[in-house]
Amino acid sequence: MREASLSGVAPGASAPGGSAPGAGPRTEIAASWRRTAARGLDPGADPQVALLTESELERRRADSALAPLVPQLLASLVSVVDAGQMVVVADTDGRVLWRHGKAGVRREADHLGFVGGSAWTEGNVGTNAIGTALVLGEPVHIQGAEHYLDSHTRWGCAAAPLLDPWTGRTLGVVDISGPSRSLHPAELAIVQMAARLAVLEIRDQHAARHERLRSVAAPMIARMDGHALVVDRSGHVVAASGTTPPTRISLPDAMSVGTIWLPDLGVATAEVLPGGWLLRLQDHDGGEPATDLVVDLSGRTPQLRVTGPSGSWQQALTPRHAEILVSLLRAEHGRTPAELAADLFADTTRIVTVRAEMSRLRKVLGALLEGRPYRLADGVRALLMLPEDPTTVLPGSSAPVVVALAQEHPGS
Incomplete structure (x- = not known):
């Protein structure tokens, strides 16, 4: 059985990343192995991951923001398919929504359980390009023995996250996969290029919608005396x-x-517009701090609820933002960038990634989040809500802080 060691590679296998036999794994691979080992996955086991039902798979495809991009992605990667590889598009849960490839490579993928509706996060199947790209938020390639599970070491994959440049949210992942012997190193660059083309298409769609909204709103704004957005x-x-x-x-x-309450802005009256909202701001001290913050991880989608002096507000959390808030709520005196990097990635060097994620989270929390170290603002009363069985919290997550949380609060 393959050893889950951080000091070498699979016995009898070539070294990770094409380095000399006996060399240690790349830094990002070693960190991924640590995260996976902490989840308790056995390298020699076949992961048991429940597939989506056919109806749920079709629902996710229909609801996915990636659906309009799939034809373009496939067109930009047709040479990869012709070369015998498979193109996969997965959502932010690591669920395989679309597969495209010749019959031979699809049959090999079937033997791995790499089928529509399967979950390919690190928390489910260990180190792999889809799951590790979701964790790191950047393109990765995983070759042969760099996979954590023995059964995947004959496979190779390269994947890149698909990011919405307007919201900063990850929409999913595009992946190239196939037998390790036939995966060329240049395919990482190919999948990166496909992801960039998709992002440009998303940007153009947003820009067109903005222009239409602006043309509708301009006459209304010109007639207003008060504060409005x-x-x-x-x-x-x-x-x-x-x-x-x-x-x-x-x-x-x-x-x-009607009347709504917004963090940092206070009370406003909302009117619907084609593609957006007109917000008439009321005279209100927007500096009033919210007093209660609830991070609800009891359902399938993590939720954030904030209640302040003038109202309440709720928004779905990305898995990464949920992981960050778990870390901050567990830390009495806040977390430095290096400490957060350890909590999220088992790798204290990923400070740049942490700072980028915190910048995105600040756009959600505003004045509720402070820095140096990162922490919730004074006066904020925070509550973390867990499922009845805490071992199921954020099930696809491999973040060490989530693993530690589940171990501290075992299910009944």
Whole structure:
């Protein structure tokens, strides 16, 4: 059986990354192995991951923001398919939504359980390109023995996250996979290029929607005397009256017409516009801090709920932001970038990645989040809600802080 060691590679296998036999794994691979080992996965075991039902798979495909991009992704990667590799598009849960390849490589993938509806996060199947790209938020390639599970060492894969440049959220992953012997190192660059083309398409779509919203809102804004903002569905400000606006505000998931409360902005009256909202700001001290913050991990989708002096606000959390908040809520005196990197990646060197993630989280939490060290603001009362069986919290996550949380609160 392959040893889950960080000092070498699989017995009898070539060294990871094409280095000389006996050399240690690449830094990102070693960190991934540590995260996977902490989850308790046995390198010699066949992972048991429940597949999505056919109806749930079809629902996810239909609801996915990636659906319009799949034809373009396949067109940009047709040479890869012709060369005998398989193209896979997965969502942010690591679930395989689309597969495209010749019959031979699809049959080999079937033997690995790499099928529609399967989950390929690190927490489910260990080190692999889809799961590790989701963890790191950057393109990766995993070759042969760099996989954690013995059964995957004959496979090779390269994957890149698909990011929405407007919201900063990860939409999913595009992956090239196939037998390790036939995966060329250049395919990492190919999959990166495919992801960049998809991001450009997303950017163009957003820009067109903004222009339409701005043309509708301009006459309305011109007639206003008070403070008002026009925002798109993601909270990006496209026009303003009587105030110097931020570039983006955080909107609750359940936006509706009428009076709402927004962190940092206070009370506003919302009116629906085609593709966005008109927000009439009331005279209100937007500096009032929220007093209660709930991180609810009891359901399939992590949720953030904030209640302040003037109202309440709720928004879905990305898995990464949920992991960060778990870390901050467990740390009495906050976390430095290196400590957060250890909590999220088992790798204290990933400080740049941590800072980028914290910048995105600040756009959600605003004044509720402070730095040096990273922590919740004074006066914020925080509560972490877990499922009845805490071992199921964020099931696809391999973050050490999530693993530690589950071990501290075992299910009944």
